[in-house]
Amino acid sequence: MWTKILPVSALIASVTLTGATAHAEPTSPVGGEALGGHGLVAPTGVKKPPKSKATSYVIADADTGEVLAAKDAHGRYLPASTLKTLTAVTLIPKLDKERRIRPSQNACNQEGSAVGLSPKTTYKVEDLFKALMMSSGNDAAMALAETNGGLAKTMADMNAEAKRLQAFDTVAKTPSGLDKPGQSSSAYDLALIARAGLANPDFKRYISTKTSKFPAPKGHYEISNHNKLLWRYDGMIGVKNGWTSKAQASFVGAATRGGHTIVVSIMKHEGFFWEEVSQLLDWGFSVRGKAAPVGRLVDPLPAAALAAPGPSAVPSAAAASPGVSVTQAAQPPLLDTAAAKQTDETRTIGSLVIGGGLLFGMIWLGYGIRRRRGRSRV
Structure with a gap:
């Protein structure tokens, strides 16, 4: 022996x-091989998508999950305040919207955009979600994180939710989207997260609200939604815009016409983007159901797949259909x-x-x- x-x-x-x-x-690229490149991916047989100065974008049918066109869909960029969509999707199911809280001084002192929280005022959790999604309040983001059990727990919850949604390009380091090393998302992930949010009635209500009364130490004041397309674009549901000097402009939004919903996400845009987003939405409505999709917004992972060890089982849409043109070789970023x-x-x-x-x-x-x-x- x-x-x-x-x-x-x-x-x-x-x-x-x-x-x-x-x-x-x-x-392989989540949603299909054609989405792994950096160039424009668009269907043939229909007019091309309008030009956009965005470095990355996705146009998708929110009802079917079909990606209608994309540019650098999985490119990872700083998300700025569009990351608040993940904050909301993660925390809305966890927190009682009627619960009342008094924010900490730390929450009230957050830098950047703020709704103006005061440690002397008591707020409903629902007030904080409105401030988060309407006024892009970084103070509201921190107050919600603290209500959820603290910053560390909330970041763990947000990143777990991103993995559940298969938003693998997304790494959350802050609940507000303020720039931090290692934080990232992609146009594909923003569309995926927004689609998940639209399935929640409270999320949909917060992003659709144009103006609302907000509590103050004495009485209240009015807050307005930062999404300008709620006033300009027919059928606009809303979602979220963001900007920092490093991230530049980013946006994810959805609109419904004729019973169908289109979602558009853009990242790293150099300037004023509202008109471009309107044109991308128009294009999406004009071609949905008429062209072969270039990919798909995947469904969330089942609980069993999240619990089981082993490689991530990522259902991938088939490679681009014969009726799809790709303007640059697929090189997953x-x-x-x-x-x-x-x-x-x-x-x-x-x-x-x-x-x-x-x-x-x-x-x-x-x-x-x-x-x-x-x-x-x-």
């Missing part, structure tokens, strides 16, 4: 391979974040420890066997 002792390099390679497989990211590097380093260290333990055990077993054989010869 004998025992083969593997070299430590083989043991470590084996363990590392297993660990990598258990945490695998999608190996990547974002190398510090968080990802840290995770890889942690896995490698864990693998070395496990591999070393296995090697020590095998050496000890071989030593014991040799000792027993030596005794039997005496």
